[in-house]
Amino acid sequence: MYDYLIVGAGLFGAVFAREAKEKGKKVLVIDKRPHIAGNVYTEKVEGINVHQYGAHIFHTNNKTVWEYVNRFAEFNRFTNSPVANYHGELYSLPFNMYTFNKMWGVVTPDEATAKIEEQRAEIQGEPQNLEEQAISLVGRDIYEKLIKGYTEKQWGRDCKELPAFIIKRLPVRLTFDNNYFNALYQGIPTGGYTKMVENMLEGIEVRLGVDYLENKAELDALADKVLYTGAIDAYFGYRLGNLEYRSVRFENELLDIPNFQGNAAVNYTDRETPWTRIIEHKWFEFGKDEDGNDLPKTVISREYSSEWKPGDEPYYPVNDARNTELYAAYRALADREEKVIFGGRLGEYKYYDMDAVIASALDCAANALLS
Numbered sequence: 001m002y003d004y005l006i007v008g009a010g011l012f013g014a015v016f017a018r019e020a021k022e023k024g025k026k027v028l029v030i031d032k033r034p035h036i037a038g039n040v041y042t043e044k045v046e047g048i049n050v051h052q053y054g055a056h057i058f059h060t061n062n063k064t065v066w067e068y069v070n071r072f073a074e075f076n077r078f079t080n081s082p083v084a085n086y087h088g089e090l091y092s093l094p095f096n097m098y099t100f101n102k103m104w105g106v107v108t109p110d111e112a113t114a115k116i117e118e119q120r121a122e123i124q125g126e127p128q129n130l131e132e133q134a135i136s137l138v139g140r141d142i143y144e145k146l147i148k149g150y151t152e153k154q155w156g157r158d159c160k161e162l163p164a165f166i167i168k169r170l171p172v173r174l175t176f177d178n179n180y181f182n183a184l185y186q187g188i189p190t191g192g193y194t195k196m197v198e199n200m201l202e203g204i205e206v207r208l209g210v211d212y213l214e215n216k217a218e219l220d221a222l223a224d225k226v227l228y229t230g231a232i233d234a235y236f237g238y239r240l241g242n243l244e245y246r247s248v249r250f251e252n253e254l255l256d257i258p259n260f261q262g263n264a265a266v267n268y269t270d271r272e273t274p275w276t277r278i279i280e281h282k283w284f285e286f287g288k289d290e291d292g293n294d295l296p297k298t299v300i301s302r303e304y305s306s307e308w309k310p311g312d313e314p315y316y317p318v319n320d321a322r323n324t325e326l327y328a329a330y331r332a333l334a335d336r337e338e339k340v341i342f343g344g345r346l347g348e349y350k351y352y353d354m355d356a357v358i359a360s361a362l363d364c365a366a367n368a369l370l371s
């Protein structure tokens with residue numbers, strides 16, 4: 001008999017499992033996929049750690065979380081600074097003095113401020129949706145060229161129907177600083193995320209290719225408690241209706257050239273290009289192998305967003321009014337499941353970054369393991 005059955009070997013599950021194990025609990029981790037690490041899974045191709053479920057760049061302001069992950073991996077000095085490609089015009093991201101200079105020819109922060117002020121005047125009062133929020137942050141020109149197309153491709157919804165908070169993830173700076181994140185700590189685990197999660201799960205029994213919901217009664221009988229990190233609506237057999245998710249499809253290509261785009265991430269912000277971004281994975285580790293040698297080839301992934309349908313991997317919860325309300329109803333059902341704890345991006349239907357998932361898993365474990 002196990003103390004905990006942990007459903008999902010992603011970050012939430014792995015951190016919870018590690019904490020439980022260290023408290024002397026007997027844990028079993030299962031995952032329906034044939035590998036650990038959930039969507040942070042990386043796989044080596046021609047010496048390059050390929051982020052198989054999309055780019056993951058670790059960043060945090062939380063010192064506890066930073067020290068925690070550093071127990072399981074060494075982090076390199078990678079700093080995310082994506083480039084936006086709008087019909088072949090290149091802009092620096094996030095929105096900073098390089099972006100404003102290219103967009104308007106302005107040179108000083110005062111000139112940039114004046115331009116933004118002039119353009120944001122069309123929005124009066126508190127922004128009610130993503131479009132209004134974006135225009136009020138950076139003005140209409142940047143909204144039209146760098147935000148609208150990208151956002152509508154990523155979310156499959158009009159910017160007027162999306163919540164304002166999504167765009168608040170992006171910094172706006174009147175300096176020449178193109179670090180995408182406002183984070184004290186940032187980097188990529190050397191050797192890939194899979195290795196880091198493997199280290200978290202050291203000494204813990206893991207069974208892969210096991211579908212919890214298909215074998216629920218039998219698996220539940222193995223443990224006192226269950227930690228479930230899958231989709232909350234799937235757990236309840238979609239009985240209140242489907243929550244919506246966005247999914248992502250990747251077209252990976254191995255190219256026999258050393259450098260395709262000169263940067264890890266290039267966002268295609270126009271509406272016409274069908275993909276949202278291209279990731280060139282080698283640049284997460286500066287184009288070098290473990291011994292510091294230049295890698296001769298490169299792997300790129302074109303990323304296409306789509307509405308989730310059964311059989312796809314869910315990636316992003318769609319936090320609009322309908323889904324938020326439906327999630328609350330599922331949450332009420334979840335609170336009545338005494339044996340089961342729900343956690344993570346899918347279990348809590350929340351657009352968590354990796355550091356927030358880890359913080360949440362540590363909290364959850366501390367609470368659960370006290371009782």
Ligand code: UDP
Pocket residue numbers: 084093146147148150151154166167169170267269
């Ligand atoms: N975004 C944008 N243009 C860009 C990059 C991001 O408008 O070139 C907006 C868009 O609304 C997106 C949000 O910022 O949904 C968050 O993007 P990010 O790339 O940070 O999300 P991730 O997919 O990496 O979690």
